[in-house]
Amino acid sequence: MPKILIISDSHGWKMELMNLIERxxxxxxxIIHCGDSELEVGARELEGAKVVRGNCDWGSEFPEEVTVNVSKETVLYATxxxxxxxxxxxxxxxxxxxEVGAQIVCFGHSHVAITFMENGVIYINPGSIRLPRNRKEQTYCLCTIDxxxxxxxxxxxxxxxxxxxLSKKYIL
Structure with a gap:
C-alpha cells in the first residue's frame, strides 16, 4: 500500500520544509517535491525526495520531470x-x-491546492507551503493507494x- 508525500512551491523555506518531511x-x-524549492540538488532539506525543477529554480540541475512506479500497476508523473x-x-x-502512461500526475506552479480525476487519471497540486493562492492554508498532501x-x-x-x-477519494 504505497503512501506518497507531495509538496510544492516551498520557495526557499528550509526549516519548514525539513520539519514537514521529517513529520x-x-x-x-x-517523497515528491513538485518544484520551486529554490534549493540546490543535494540540499539536506530535500534528502530522500524526488524533486523536479520549477521556474524559480534558476541554474538548477533538478530534472524537468520525474516518473515513478509507485506500484506494479501505478505510474506517478511529476512536473x-x-x-x-x-x-x-x-x-x-x-x-x-x-504519453508517459501515468495514473497519477503531481504538479505545482499555480500555488492552488486542488485534486481532480479526468479520463482515469488523478491530478494533484498540493498547493504551496509558503505562498498559497485562493485560500489561507499553506498546504501539502499525502496520497495513499490500497x-x-x-x-x-x-x-x-x-x-x-x-x-x-480539499481531500478526496478515488478509484483507479
Missing amino acids: HRDEVDF HGHHYNVKMTYVPLSYRAE QSKAVDVTFYSLEGKIVED
Whole structure:
C-alpha cells in the first residue's frame, strides 16, 4: 500500500520544509517535491525526495520531470507545470500524462491546492507551503493507494491539520 508525500512551491523555506518531511518520513514510501524549492540538488532539506525543477529554480540541475512506479500497476508523473500552462488549462499536462502512461500526475506552479480525476487519471497540486493562492492554508498532501486501487488524497495545513474540503477519494 504505497503512501506518497507531495509538496510544492516551498520557495526557499528550509526549516519548514525539513520539519514537514521529517513529520512524515517514516510513514511514506515516496517523497515528491513538485518544484520551486529554490534549493540546490543535494540540499539536506530535500534528502530522500524526488524533486523536479520549477521556474524559480534558476541554474538548477533538478530534472524537468520525474516518473515513478509507485506500484506494479501505478505510474506517478511529476512536473512543476510551468511548461504545460497549468495556470490556464490542464489539457497539455493531460497529453503528457497520456504519453508517459501515468495514473497519477503531481504538479505545482499555480500555488492552488486542488485534486481532480479526468479520463482515469488523478491530478494533484498540493498547493504551496509558503505562498498559497485562493485560500489561507499553506498546504501539502499525502496520497495513499490500497490493493483495491482506492486512492486517498488528503491535504494538510503546514501545521499538520487535515484540510477536509480539499481531500478526496478515488478509484483507479
